[in-house]
Amino acid sequence: MTYLDNAATTFPKPEAVYQAIDKCMRHYAGNQGRSGHRLSMQASREVYETRELLAKLFNIQNPLRIVFTENGTEALNLGLKGVLEPGDHVVTSSMEHNSVYRPLNALAEKGITFSIVLCSPDGCLDIEAFTAALQQNTKMVILNHASNVTGEMLPIREVGEICAKKGILFMVDAAQTAGILDIDVQDLKIDLLAAPGHKGLFGPQGTGFLYIGEGLDLKPLKEGGTGSRSEDVFQPLMMPDRYESGTLNAPGIIGLGAGIKFLQQETLQKIRAHDEKLRHYFIEALSQIETVRLYGAGALISVVSLNIEGLDSTETAYLLDREYDIFVRPGLHCAPLTHRTLGTLDTGTVRFSFSYFNTEDEVQQSVSAIQKICLQKRDAG
Amino acid sequence: MDLEKDFFYVITFESPNQAIQVEKQIKSIFEISVIPTPRELDKSCGIAIKFNTVDLDKLFALWPTIKIPGRLFKLSNKKINGSRETQEIQI
16 A cells, blocks of 8 residues: 555654554543643643644744644634735735635635736746735735645745735745745744644644734634633633634644654654655656656655646546555645646646655555556557 | 741733743742632633742742743732632732
């Protein structure tokens, strides 16, 4: 079995993640932040430790500026819907995920407008075109750090500088890069950073977070019990309670903490070097096959999209699954405008995404499977 | 000293998240326990930090670096009519 769908969710996780979740569930899964007894306190302390680990990883000064969410999508929704008011304008790119476009389209019904900067056919964002899209009332810019279809990176450093100079809030969707690339929210001038916990950070599904920069006050997506100011029937204002109503996914968050510790031990540099080796081998080998079309302009992260001439992406993925035990994702990857940009809206693409736990052998097997499928297709005419 | 026995000091918070953060920051400096917030104090947050022993000058010097809106109280060990005497101390 070869799992190459790590851009959707990483699998497997480091052993320490399973152990941390199991230990919490069996021994101390009290309701964190609610009661003062030792079981609840242990859960609270461990959840806080995950905040600290995230803060350290992304150079966030105050761990309490990190809000836990159930995934990256919830973090993006909170960032967008919490900040934007009727009359505000947003700039984004044509390489985003539906977790950005769908909230923006919902907000458009409430009087918020947005512009989508078209990227080049290989997925690159032109800074001049981006700057031209900014308006007097642009409140926020939201960009992904790297595309979930091609792995292509957007120029977030340059955009962050421009936003900071113009006083525009800058939100980054780090779904594909958190735990892989270095992200320093201060250096990159990021006001809001959204990411899932279950991809590169190696946490379980059901985890994610939004970093909210100092001084920013967002409208909460939901209200409820927070374990604080219980005498008050209005939502508290303090961070992170304002945005964390209801019982948190403490076992998941604690597992996420174990995932981040694993990253720290191995180092992001080592993880990137491993990814790079696999990606390089994969792309080199596939470039030799005439009937394979690769998309993207040479990314840094291990997300590779391709199509085999004459086959739908779904057909290729089905063959890989049923005949070769290789699990990849076909279709549009929830990013329709990316496919319009790449010219693959009709066919979709087959996406291969590697993780630290994939081996060179697995990549070789995948190349060999693709070669065989190409030959079969050619022979079948 | 008698005073040590007659009174104890507690910091209260608006949120358990703040209490946990402060606990982590000061536990290596002061001898503290996390306790349910005494009922005479503001009930905003159910947990508070109790100082088993405290050098107040050291606490005053440290507090500005903590950057959490906590409130310091001095409480009597002895209860009069079921309640402790409380006094807020500005930090």
